[in-house]
Every structure is written in structure tokens, then in C-alpha cells.
Amino acid sequence: MENKAMIEISTGGKNSDVCIVSFGSASISGISDIDQISEQLRQFITASKPGKMVIDFADVRFFSSQLLGLLVDVWRRLKDYDGVLLICGINPRLNRVFKITSLDRIFDFYPDRAGAIEALDSKNE
Numbered sequence: 001m002e003n004k005a006m007i008e009i010s011t012g013g014k015n016s017d018v019c020i021v022s023f024g025s026a027s028i029s030g031i032s033d034i035d036q037i038s039e040q041l042r043q044f045i046t047a048s049k050p051g052k053m054v055i056d057f058a059d060v061r062f063f064s065s066q067l068l069g070l071l072v073d074v075w076r077r078l079k080d081y082d083g084v085l086l087i088c089g090i091n092p093r094l095n096r097v098f099k100i101t102s103l104d105r106i107f108d109f110y111p112d113r114a115g116a117i118e119a120l121d122s123k124n125e
Contacts, residue, residue, distance in 0.1 A: 006037045009044055012054075012113075014121045019050040020113065028063040038070050045074065051083050052123075054116040058089030068103060075106060084123070088116040 005024045012018045021041065028034065044050075055071065057063075075085045088110040090098070098104040110116035 006033055007040055009040075012117050013052070018052045018054060018117050018120050019044075019048070020054045020056060020117070022056040022058070023060050026059055026061045028060060028067055030064075031066065034064065034066045034070060037067075038073070041070070041074055042077070045077050049081055049083070050078070051081075052120045053078060053083065053085045054110075054113060054120070055085065055087050056089045056113050056116075057087065057091070057094065058113065060089075060094065061091065063094065065097075068097070068101060071107070072103070084120060086110055086116040086119060088113050 006028070008022050008024060010020045010022070012020050023037075025033070028037070053074070055074075071085075071087075077083075078085050085107070086109075087107050089112060090109060095104075095109070098107065098109075108119075110119060
């Protein structure tokens, strides 16, 4: 069995101050997958306190509802110190899940990573 990283965290933006989280799997559904992602993100946020984060779903085709809870948790953690979380790359089928659960009211969505990073960079100006 291949042990592929569930998430990758990189930086971008004009000042390299945007943290970009991308997923290493097209399907995020197992409890152990969600637990691993959750642990990595919580450790990263606690250690780094990123002010700007983009979560890129470009390569994701399916996720379980537990991931929605994790996203809300990340959003709340960032909000505690005025951090910003944007979501990008969501396909229309997955975007429906956010609308059905009314989570589209708390998250800002962008079609792609470049658009999300540009939006965060413009907040500096």
C-alpha cells in the first residue's frame, strides 16, 4: 500500500505569506485520512499561525462530511487571530455540498489557486 501524503502545505503570494494546502488524494473519505489531515493542519496552525490560507480542492473529486467539520474548525482557528481562509478549485458537484449545508455563507470560494492568492494579496494593498 502506497503511503502518500494526505496534504501538502506550501507558500505563495507576492510576499510568500499565503499558505496553500492541497490534497494528495482525489478521495478523502476514511476516518483515518481525516484524522491525519486534521492533525497535520492543527499542528501547522498552532506552530505557524498563518494569516492567510488557501485550501485547494482542484484534485479532489469526493470527500466525506467529516471534512466539512474540519474546514469549519480550521476557519475558526484562523479567525481567532484575524486569519483568512479561502477555498479554491471546488468542482460544481462538491460545491453543492457547501450550498446544501449553508457553509457557502462562511467560506469564500475562488475558481482556482491563482485567483484566491490574488484576492489575498490585494487585501495587503
